[in-house]
Amino acid sequence: MTGIVWKTESQRDYFGKAVLELGRANPGVVVVGADTTESLKTSMFGKEFPDRLFNIGIAEQNMIGIAAGLASSGKIAIAATYAVFGTAQVYNVIRQSVAYPRLNVKIFCSHAGTSVGPDGATHQMNEDIALMRGLPNMAVMVPCDAPETARTVLAAADWEGPTYCRFARSNVPTVTSTEDSFTIGKATTIRDGSDVALIGCGIMVAKCVEAAESLDAEGIDARVLNMSTVKPLDIDVIRKAAKDTGAIVTAEEHSVLHGMGSAVAVEVARTRPVPMEFVGMPDRFGESGDADSLLQKYGMTAAKIAEAAMKVVKSRGG
């Protein structure tokens, strides 16, 4: 719908390289995988540090438990696999062995969201943000592009306590620039605007930018925020957006139930109620297909964001 031509890059590639660099800088970093180390690119780390990577097979509960034990002995333990296996498959192990004792286990998962595509609903994880943000002590990150994914690795290593970070399977548009920084708990403003705030995370941030451009043509000046941390939430930036624009649309590649949009809505309702719309996966399972067709079918597009923006601007009035 717009003329933007994005450069696309692999979040997994950047993740793997960042883990390797982190491992070089910090000998206390270890990685636990579950038969997905090639796919997650943690194999790069394993090649250089074979004694610090543990591939324990298709046993995700054991992966998380081992990571917790390593962390309890002072290691920074990165556990990495696909989002459905790294969260839903092992929820109570994360809850009891990681979150409750607040250990330095850093869970990184690819294959989040509907854009996983042909593998179908079993692998399209649209409930992981909901699960993870519900856990006390857990920080939750959803980087918007490949370079930001690398930054989350360094931020997670410096963060005291457990973290969860989810990203996509396929190459994604690069939105941030090399000068941009990432801080857990801080959203960034991609584009300023005063008529409506488009708050996105993950692959939907690029679509928010596209929507903002198309809204220009309608005379609507849209602000775009990259809400790359879902927990702890950047409350200040949300309040400011509500105050400045009076109309908010959230966009995420996750169920509209209990994801980033829900988190934002709670803050908006609490502090400065304004009209809101929520772009995301409807409350249902996905299906096989190519990513673009699926995102189109389930309404996770720039056009849907723009449509939602028009709606909230109209509701706000004035």
Added chain:
Amino acid sequence: MQDYDPKLIASLEEKARLLRRHVLKMTHAAKSGHPGGSLSCTDIITALYFHTLNVDPQKPDWPQRDRFVLSKGHAAPILYAALAEKGFLPVEELMTLRKFGSRLQGHPERGTVPGIEACAGAEGQGLSFGIGMALAARLDKSPTRVYVLLGDGENDVGQTWEAAMAAPHLRLDNLTAIIDRNGLQQEGPTEKIMSLEPLAEKWMAFKWHAIGIDGHDMRQILSALDEAKATKGRPTAIIARTVKGKGVSFMENVVKFHGSAPTDEELKRALAELGEPA
């Protein structure tokens, strides 16, 4: 079997009686808790804390300490009793078990009382945690040994077998699993609920060095722990045949005492049987 000093054995047996009395008083005061499964592993925990484990209450976070993980978290009372008698917390505090504001949570919480290494309660998570600790010790070239105590019911849990498969693969000879084989779980005999036998053979098939002992015979417990320490190249599983409610005649093998505390009268009788000083 090694010839252990009779004085050592007698002192450990006396300590075990003291810890059993604590368990009964604590659960009686709390009016809830799990005395049966605490009493079945009392002798094992006594041997660990008062003979085998290299831990120091003055430096509970000392990196090279041995690690003990109580995977069967419902036996928290006996862990707290042992930690108290070892000097990790005041003995008087034991009577706050499960009460509002107490550090002694119904199931162990890491970070409350020093010496508690893991959170436990949901069954079957401890062995994985122990593997992580054992791997960290190996990376750090630390002499740390890791001991994980599992209830026999935890052999129902899939994660236990994920861990059982991994530990020998990783050649973790600094890891010992001890299975409190009391034969009873919440709803009845293990063999009726979900049969486990032949249990030692299962652990052996998973490439563990398996040792079967009488889990109430202090000499056999010490001997098995020594044998585990001497076993190289693979982890050791000690399958300890025990009696739920051991040491109190009317509690032994009674399913009811899995999860209910003794009444006033039962406490009085139990303490008398366990040689409570007048």
